[in-house]
Amino acid sequence: MFRLLGLVLKLVLGFVLVSVVWVLLYAAVPVPFTLTMAGDLVAGRGVTKSWRALGSIDPDLARAAIAGEDSKFCSHSGFDWGAIAGAARHNAEGGRMRGGSTISQQTAKNVFLWQGGGYVRKALEAWFTLLIERIWGKRRIMEVYLNVAETGIGTYGAEAAAIRYFNHGAGRLSPIEAGRIAAVLPLPKKRAAIDPSGFVRRHGNRLARYVGVVRRNGLDACLR
Structure with a gap:
């Protein structure tokens, strides 16, 4: 029994050490690859990506992401407990499932883990969320999020x-362009920002209007 407990303790300590070093590494260097990208390669879809520093990405895109995904991004410590509780109540009532994940949680999942649910993945997501909030800080979290988030098939x-x-770089985006990219984020394999119709057009236009609200109310203050 003591031998088994010793083995478990070593495994836990080894995981903690490896995960901390991993997070420290990505605090300084661009994230080269993720499991989600590997899935696209296995499926034969290919991967298109290009790292860009947060300071060279139009700030309206971060504002649109905050408006659409996580309005309390700058004020929470990784988890929006009110949104999580609201999503749990909604899902318990039936109907279309709703998530309560913050941008920090989504970044932790996208970078270090795999897509899909399950208690193990959720527990690991919470651990990595705590690490990146404390080691990276908000600007780095948003920078990584805007570089690794899936924005379309491949x-x-x-x-x-x-x-x-839009046939130009992310350094200059109109509020409409930023809103439509942000509208794709929740379901990137089923939505496209170019010539959108239905939900993407409506939601993208709504997010474009909220860009100014985020700026005026200082909801992006941690990124300035």
């Missing part, structure tokens, strides 16, 4: 999305 990050949909 397309990752702001730069690749801007070129694919």
Whole structure:
């Protein structure tokens, strides 16, 4: 029994050490690859991505992401407990499933883990969320998020999305362009920002209007 407990303790300590070093490494260097990207390669879809520093990405894209995905991004410590509780109540009532993940949680999942649910993945996501909040900080989290988030089939990050949909880089985006890229984020394999119709057009236009609200209310203050 003591031998088994010792083995478990060593495994836990080894995981903690490896995960901390991993997060420290990505605090300084661009994220080269993710499991989601590997899935696209296995499926034969290819991967298009191009890393871009947060300071060279039009700030309206971060504002649109905050408006659409996580309005409390700058004020929470990684988890929006009110949104999580609201999503749990909604899902318990039936109907279309709703998530309560913050941008920090989505970044942790996108970078270090795999897509899909399950208690193990959720627990690991929470651990990596705590690490990146404390080691990276908000600006780095948003920078990584805007570079690794899937923005279309085989397309990752702001730069690749801007070129694919609007034929120019992410350094200059109109509020409409930023809103439509952000509208794709929840379901990137089923939506496109170019010539959108239905939900993407409506939601993208709504997010474009909220860009100014985010700026005026200082909801992006941690990124300035």
